[in-house]
Amino acid sequence: MAEPRALTGWGRTAPSVARVTDPAKADPVEAIEEVLASAGERGVVARGLGRSxxxxxxxxxxxxxxMTGLDRIVDVDLARAEAVVEAGVSLDRLMRTLVPLGLWPMVTxxxxxxxxGGAIGSDVHGKNHHRDGTFGAHVRAIEMVTPARGRVTLTPESHPDEFWATTGxxxxxxxxxxxxxxxxxxETSAIRVDSWRTTDLDQTMTLMADNDHRYRYSVAWIDCLARGASLGRSVVEFGEHATRDDLPAAKRPAGRALRFSPRDSLPAPPWAPSGLLNRWTVAAFNELWYRKSRRHTEGHVVPASSFFHPLDLVDGWNRIYGARGFLQYQFVLPDGAETVLRSIIEDLVEERAASFLAVLKRFGPSNHAPLSFPSAGWTLALDLPVAYGPLAGLLDRTDDRVVEAGGRVYLAKDSRVRPELLETMYPALARWREVRDRMDPRHVMSSDLMRRLPALAGPTHRAVGSGARAHPLAREEGLVTGGAGTRGGDR
Ligand SMILES: Cc1cc2nc3c(=O)[nH]c(=O)nc-3n(C[C@H](O)[C@H](O)[C@H](O)COP(=O)(O)OP(=O)(O)OC[C@H]3O[C@@H](n4cnc5c(N)ncnc54)[C@H](O)[C@@H]3O)c2cc1C
Known part of the structure; x- marks a missing residue:
């Protein structure tokens, strides 16, 4: 049974109402086929946990x-270190099941x-991109339903074009x-971390560039409010999966070493006023967090969840940004564009665009997926409250510099990029459209993202979902019908 529901992404901007089907309630693959076959002119899209x-x-x-009801772990092959899973299974559930068996997802x-399914759809990356590439690089087979070809199984060898067009x-x-x-x-569920507190951006970037190859994981948490000589000061963390020898003797038996029980999330405090995160609270947080970090530590062993997923401790933390929500802005710049990166950070700091989180990472080479985001170089991700006035203009100017330097923004995080920039940011877009048009010539698959960025549909094609007529449900609810996105600060 399909039900009307208002949906947003994690940033809580631009809600729209869709008819939501839960295929797990019936024969799931048949139910998916039925929805695709009976789709109206606004088309269909799959949804995971809505974390884009x-x-x-x-x-x-x-x-x-x-898709979240399709959450079975169908088979685990310990000898081959692989698992067959339904697409709606979360990484949380996977980790709780697999870590005690001595296995970890290659990318989180x-x-x-x-x-x-969401990790494949966005071809997500982790702190190990420089070493292991994206999630898609570790997918051995995709079983899916496509509008034109029905049920198909894709592997990188059997159907390279379709496999990589689906990845990302x-x-x-x-x-x-x-x-x-x-x-x-x-061997263990812990991570062995070496960390440095740096004094400025040069030190941060040199440390990362010189040491990445020595570690599987690396990340810099930048204090984006520090200015002048302290610009770009960071806490840089490098990590490796801890071996049993890294643990105290009492924790070495396999049963204990592989215990994985991250605390269930605590709700965001109900007293948190709307828009709690403003320039002053963010500045205070960044200062406190930077000062509490030690100058240099080596071999510090921490639970994997606190190294990879510190934000998961607070359920619904995205609400702290207030009713208008927030944007995450993430871009990549190629190696050699370090001065552009510096001047972008300078501008964001100068404009005092408060960012609770600013994460700098290094990427390794891109893969065969035409729409995959990562490519060799530097990536910066920032959270910015939509309520911040000059945001739209600031980010538009930043986009221009990113494009000029040969970089791009990440579609899984985006809600505002100017549509005309997409072809330049993703030069393989036309190749992706060709393959997509073979898999879905009528553009049954459609989304608010696709309507907001028409280059995804193509220059001449009138997508099934591009008609002016909205589904009656959306009109009844009187909500945005999608495709408008949010430009931030200009609503
Ligand atoms: C706190 C936080 C931290 C994050 N950190 C990172 C990070 O470090 N690196 C990174 O790469 N991303 C990161 N993200 C983004 C997130 O990993 C991606 O947006 C991911 O795609 C979300 O998965 P989901 O299941 O919520 O998918 P959704 O957000 O529901 O969907 C994402 C896309 O995948 C498609 N999709 C979902 N399921 C299927 C399916 N079964 N079949 C086909 N397509 C499907 C959707 O149509 C959509 O286009 C972060 C997000 C948050 C909130």
Whole structure:
């Protein structure tokens, strides 16, 4: 049974109402086929846990397939270190099941609350991109339903074009219902961390560039409010999976070493006033957090969850940004564009665009997926409250510099990029459209993201979902029907 629901991304901007189907209540693959076959002119998109920040998993006036009920771990092959899973299974559930068996997902983003389908759709990256590439690089098979070809099984060898168009394809090639994923054998559930507190951006970047190759994981948490000589001061962390020898003797037996029981999330405090995070609270937090970090530590052993997913401790932390929500802005710049990166950070700091979190990472080479975000160089991710006045103009100017330097923004985080920039940011977009058009010539797969960025549909094609007529549900609810996005600060 499909039900109307208002949906947003994690940033809580641009809600839209769609008819939401839960295929797990019936024969799931048949139910997915039925939704695709009966889709109206606004089309269909699959949704995981809705952790993309913008409108990628929304489809105002159309259909959305809620995949989270398809959460079975179908098979685990310990010898081959791989698992067959349904697409709606979360990384949280995977870790709770697999870590005690000595296995870890090859790539995890900054939250465990993403589904395997969502991780494939956005081709997510983690702190090990420089070493291991994206999530998609470790997917051995995708089982999906496509509008033109029905049920298909794709591997990088059997159907390279379709496999890589689906990896990072933002759900626009069809609906993934099952995947076979490669896993990493581990001895313990802990991470051994070496960390440095740096005094400025040069030191941060030199430390990262010189040491990345020595560690599987690396990340810098930048204090984006420090100015002048302290610009870019950071806490830089490098991590490796701890071995049993890294643990105190009492914790070495396998049963204890592989225990994985991250605390369930605590709710965001109900007293938190709307818009709690403003320039002053952010500045105070950044200062406190920077000062509390020691100048240099080596071999500090911490639970994996606190190294990878510190934000998961607070449920619904995205509400702290107030009713208008927030944007996450993430871009990548190629190696050699360090001066551009510096001047972008300078401008953000100068404009005092408060950011609770600013994360700098190094990426390794890109993969074969035409819409995959990562490419060799530097990536910076910032949270910015929409209520911040000059945001739209500031980010538009930043986009221009990113494009000029050969970089791009991340679609899974985006809710506001200017549509005309997409082709330049993603030069393989035309190749992706060709493959997508073979898998879905009528553009049954559609989303608010696709309507907001028409280059995803193509220059001449009138997508199934691009008609002016919205689904009656959306009109009844009187909500945005999608495709408007949020420009931030200009509403
Ligand atoms: C706190 C936080 C930290 C994050 N850190 C990172 C990070 O470090 N690295 C990173 O890369 N990303 C990061 N993200 C973004 C997040 O990993 C991606 O947006 C991811 O796609 C979310 O997964 P989801 O299951 O919530 O998918 P959704 O947000 O529901 O959907 C994302 C996309 O995948 C498609 N999709 C979902 N399920 C399917 C399916 N079964 N078949 C086909 N398509 C499907 C959707 O249509 C949509 O286009 C972070 C997000 C948050 C909130």
């Amino acid at each position: 920040y913008g409108d990628a998993a929304q489809n105002g006036g159309g259909d959305v397939i809620d 983003p900054g939250t465990r609350y993403v589904t395997v 394809g933002m759900g626009l090639t069809g609906v993934v219902h099952r995947a076979t994923i490669e896993l990493l054998p581990i």
